[in-house]
Amino acid sequence: MTETEILRPHAEELYADELEALARTDRRTRPPSWKLSPWAVVAYLMGETLDDGKVITAKYIGSRRLIEIAVATLATDRALLLLGMPGTAKTWVSEHLAAAVSGDSTLLVQGTAGTDETAIRYGWNYARLLAEGPSHSAMVPSPVMRAMGEGRIARVEELTRIPSDVQDALITVLSEKSLPIPELDDEVQAVKGFNVIATANDRDRGVNELSSALRRRFNTVVLPPPATHDEEVEIVRSRVASLGQALDLPDAITADDEINRVVTVFRELRRGVSEDGKTKIKTPSGTMSTAEAISVLINGIALAAHFGDGSLRADDVAAGLVGAIVKDPVQDRVVWQEYVETVVKDRWRGLYRSCRSL
Ligand SMILES: Nc1ncnc2c1ncn2[C@@H]1O[C@H](COP(=O)(O)OP(=O)(O)O)[C@@H](O)[C@H]1O
Ligand SMILES: [Mg+2]
Incomplete structure (x- = not known):
């Protein structure tokens, strides 16, 4: 399939030229595994004209400070929770942040009432599991597990729609930065650069409340509806x-x-x-x-x-x-x-x- 046939290319494909131009001119310090410096990530989201004349389009229209806080959070050991009413660009900002920080916005868990632990931890390829017993090759890693191993950003959409006991699987990941695999007597330890961006709708409040233990692992940034x-x-x-x-x-x-x-x-x-x-x-x-x-x-x-x-x-x-x-x-x-x-x-x-x- 050629690229022009894709209905909706990922941000890192659609804006590959902008990301490349930023990476080329970015002289600031990059946190471990980051494709860009925090400054350049903000420039990618808010728009900027680079010294060589290249125009970076604005993805998010609104408060620059909010985006700076979001990006700074990703460089710490706390995860980022984007909270707001529907349609305030939570998903949109999350995709662009992941594209700019990790060059990959696809490590995504879509939260629903039916999301189970395998979406956050790992599952098994049952044919292989039966044939070979538990082994690394029979394991199906979740997007979160892959992000940990690769030092990238994992995205969790609509966190509060996920049943509370499943949400709790994230607590170990975010506090220990490790995911145990008891069946193999092994674990995956997060590589530097790993972090999580979650989104939640504040209209969903009360569907599945975030536990306070999980909430403490997140810095919350509220995206407001357009001011004017x-x-x-x-x-x-x-x-x-x-x-x-x-x-x-x-x-x-x-x-x-x-x-x-x-x-x-x-x-x-x-x-x-x-x-x-x-x-x-x-x-x-x-x-x-x-x-x-x-x-x-x-x-x-x-x-x-x-x-x-x-x-x-x-x-x-x-x-x-x-x-x-x-x-x-x-x-x-x-x-x-x-x-x-x-x-x-x-x-x-x-x-x-x-x-x-x-
Ligand atoms: N402040 C904003 N800046 C840029 N785009 C916005 C803004 N607010 C809403 N949008 C647009 O609205 C659309 C829906 O956003 P989305 O991320 O799906 O909302 P949410 O996940 O908050 O429900 C996107 O196409 C996004 O570009
Ligand atoms: Mg959304």
């Missing part, structure tokens, strides 16, 4: 542009007006008040995250490109908006209709007509 309207517009604009390209969507002409409108709708419904502070607005049951604003626009662009004249119009956006906002067919529909009648009607006639005709 302009910041959110910038995030959406840059992600829509690169996603549109990655999906080979024909170049739809995306008026900044439409992006502005979608961001305004999302921010108002999220905060429960109009941007001028004058009208109180009911909030829907869903999260109204930046990530969903991005998909509303991507959907609109696909509609415009394939079924319209190629420019994104109110009609193309309206359908996506309803889908993103009305998650509960009864309650949310009332919220949305009220918003359309009290806010959209007087402000955006075109969008109002499109919403009414759905």
Whole structure:
């Protein structure tokens, strides 16, 4: 398979040229096994123009200090927990941090209610286990075990969705930096450079609480929703542009007006008040995250490109908006209709007509 056929290349492949340019010019000290210095990792995430003119694009738009704290944590013996509402770029930042620090973002455990200990420790290839008995070649190492052996970053997504007793398998790993293999009377000791980035949703609180023993092993960095309207517009604009390209969507002409409108709708419904502070607005049951604003626009662009004249119009956006906002067919529909009648009607006639005709 050629590279151009991959639907979603990993960060270290997609941004290989930027990582390479940073590695080449980076004169600062690198912690053991790190591909870049902490400074260069932050530059990779926040964007930078290098001395030779090479432009490093911004991956994370928001507080530089938060990213510095996250990167500094990875250079210590504490692991990093990225916490926040859905769609605040926790997964995105985790992938880019792992790509920049280890050159590999693929050592990943996806946390679910069904995640078992083998995802954090190791499992067995049963055919081999039966044939040969327990041996290193019959073992199936988890991503965490591989990261330990290679001195890389392991990622654990949605840590709090993992059952508590399984989460506890991480405690030994993080405190002893070793993973015992009793069947072989052996262990894997972490090589310098090993660390863990976990993400957790603060809406999931109470699903499976992090034990205090595990929490102590983590430094928590909370990723906030975008602070200002302009910041959110910038995030959406840059992600829509690169996603549109990655999906080979024909170049739809995306008026900044439409992006502005979608961001305004999302921010108002999220905060429960109009941007001028004058009208109180009911909030829907869903999260109204930046990530969903991005998909509303991507959907609109696909509609415009394939079924319209190629420019994104109110009609193309309206359908996506309803889908993103009305998650509960009864309650949310009332919220949305009220918003359309009290806010959209007087402000955006075109969008109002499109919403009414759905
Ligand atoms: N502050 C931000 N800077 C850059 N991209 C962002 C930001 N906030 C959200 N995004 C975008 O939103 C999308 C969803 O982010 P994701 O990492 O999946 O969210 P989470 O894991 O927090 O639910 C990503 O495409 C990401 O680029
Ligand atoms: Mg996520």
